[in-house]
Amino acid sequence: MVNLETETVLHDEVEAVFLCDGVELTQEEAGQMMGVSRGTVQRLVTAGRRKIINSIVAGKALVIDNGKEKIQEIGDKG
Numbered sequence: 001m002v003n004l005e006t007e008t009v010l011h012d013e014v015e016a017v018f019l020c021d022g023v024e025l026t027q028e029e030a031g032q033m034m035g036v037s038r039g040t041v042q043r044l045v046t047a048g049r050r051k052i053i054n055s056i057v058a059g060k061a062l063v064i065d066n067g068k069e070k071i072q073e074i075g076d077k078g
Contacts, residue, residue, distance in 0.1 A: 004060070005060045006060055006061045007055035007062055008051070009055075009062060009063070009064055010048075010065055010066075012044050013045075015028055016034065016044035017044075019033060020045050022048055023077055026043075027041040027045070039070075045054050
């Protein structure tokens with residue numbers, strides 16, 4: 001990426017947002033699928049949504065990080 005700021009979203013945040021917003025599961029159901037508490041899902045969804053909308057509004061590349069390596073970059077303008 002050339003001179004493009006990035007916003008990094010963790011894999012767990014993307015998964016939680018996908019399950020709650022994409023698949024329309026409740027936070028409780030998403031937590032059961034992910035093996036975490038409803039409160040953890042709520043925290044992940046909140047953080048993920050904030051980062052995603054920030055990247056859109058600020059024109060940043062959205063980087064999805066699985067904790068070990070960056071697995072996907074969205075918005076590469078290079």
